[in-house]
Amino acid sequence: MAGPEIKAPAFREYPTVPVMQPGAMEGLKPFIANEKIQADLNFPGPQLAENWQQTHDTAIAKMGELLGQQRALKVYLDSCVHCGACTDKCHYYIGTGDPKNMPVARQDLMRSVYRRYFTLPGKLFPKLVGARDLTPEVLDEWYSYYHQCSECRRCSVFCPYGIDTAEITMAGRDILDAVGYGQKYSNEIIGKVHKIGNNLGLPGPALENTLEGLEEDVLEDTGIAIRYPLDVRGAEVLLVTPSADFFAEPHIDSLIGYGKVFHAAGISWTMSTMASEAGNFGMFIGNYEQLRKIALRVREAALELGVKRIVVGECGHAWRVAYSFWNTLTGIGDGANDPFAIQLQSQLDHRYKQPMHICELTWDLIRQGAISFDKEANDHRIVTFHDSCNVARGSRMGDSPGGQFEIPRNIIRAVANHYVEMAPGTTHEQTFCCGGGGGVLTDDLLDLRVKGALPRMEALKQVVDGQGVNFMATICAICKSQFTKVVPYYGFKMSMIGGVHQLVSTAIRLGDK
């Protein structure tokens, strides 16, 4: 597909709110899932759209069903007062200027339909309250703009009612799937998870091969035999990590780091072919059953391998799903009183947090003095840290609120001498999405991804120019893939992107103590 050349927007001298450019991103559409992809997920295929009346009725019925199941959706659709607090908060609005990328406008695409079919004034006086019928054009608009949201929740930080556009986007995508209007990228990936076990479609033997190769590489590199074990029954820790860690750059450097941490601390661990994916695109498409079905693989693997602890690798949305949803979906966690969850929870070792983030594990070991570092090994790097949206605003690490910000930074400071923060207002809970999260990490949306990265790139440029930063660490597979792809558009080298455990890997003392 030879489209117009994709260019990064210019850096703004001052980060002022961009001038509105109505229609700037109109009609942008990721590829539509074909019938086969849809069928693998038990969704109807695109041919349903040929019968409009049926599509219309199915969509409205699905919306009614979701309104009955999800308090958030109902409250959020009712509560917005159009105050405008969110209008300049979305990285896609900042990068594109398209007013429909303002969170409130994105919500209104659905709110207008909700008013028309589910509220009295919308039924009586649609014009007055901005209510409108669901038409094929409206559905197209949903498809376009609900795939220009990365579900990063930045708007929800600023909304006086906590309205989270991610919830609306998820509901929008769920309704679209119910009428056969699915997104190829996300749905194809979910199909692969069900069939093969991971997003990248790496079958078991290939995975085994990759890990063996990795062991050889690390041996050559360090002179120490570090294991990257797969499907080991009775291991203490099951590590569930995004499949990109198995071969993508720079992801694999963090995987190497996890292995070194386990090795140095003497913890027995394993990965699993069945659960060879931490990512859960069921969240992106807002479908509870898919979310649950994908998460259940981890439960099954944990039961089968008999592990005592479940640890999650560097992945933003995966950590949100693991931390916030796994206990609900699969019983991985604590404090259950039902047989389903107790079956697994009685197997787990509750002296440790379940599930645990790899950063929590590493930081605990650092605090106990169980692992140590040659910080100088990272002296060629001046490091900054990009908070990943799902970790920052949808989860936690450690014992107190905000641990998700402190722990990764503590690790970086423990393994490297030069650390620099990016501007306040672009980090911690107000962090900007990388521009590729939430199921938009696909080449057919590259234009959007490049533009959406603008605010993060501006903050990065500041510390690159000012403090000589040459490494941006992150703890998310999507952030890593997105940044390595888009930073060249902004004049940075892709090699400056990496993982926190890549830094750990560089500095950790191995040797047999």
Place this chain on the structure above:
Amino acid sequence: MNLFFAALFYFATSVLLIGVGRKIADYWRTPAPLLIPTTPAPTTQAGVVLRMLREVALFESLFKANLWIWALGWLFHVSLALVLLRHLRFFTEPVWAWVGFIQPFGIYAGFAMAAGLVGLWARRFLVERIRYISTFSDHLMLALLLGIAASGLMMKFLSHTDIVAVKTFFLGLMLFDIQPLPADAPLYLHLALVALLMLVFPFSKLLHAPGVFFSPSRNQADNPREKRHLAAWAAKLEAK
């Protein structure tokens, strides 16, 4: 006119109470299947109460978002609260001491409320982004509130209304004993607009008032690892 306004207020009060009551019941009954507090969030229920208090009393999130909207919005809401409390004197006999105490502040609040509304309305014209998202009903709602404030202030400062008679009317209304209402244009306007506001409350964006308390991103504690959270409809999936 006495009968008309009496009927209007009985009707508006019932619509308001039943409408909002039904909405609250609906929010209450609709499950929240997943824990989605916007983090960092409090880890305890007490912490959640504090967060909610800061949100409804200080508009904490709005403060982070935009100082102009925060200042105007907060000014309007606090003034409105004072004005409403001041109006309690029309419904209580003898008037409670603290209601008597706030009377003078309530008068300033009337002006402050109008000023806040004018500021908020101006933004809908002057700021491009807010102009883009404003619907006709957003403007009408501001017009309605400003009309209420203006007609109220008019009775105080331009053409004095016999408020003792107004009080007799409302005290009577509460006992289903209809008393005469002073024949007075600003008063009629004021009461009609207030009744209209009560009528549209359960069907409009004014639902943000009860809505904020039910917002999962604000009212959930951050404790998913410690405690299993399961909605009834989701639990059924486990039985399969």
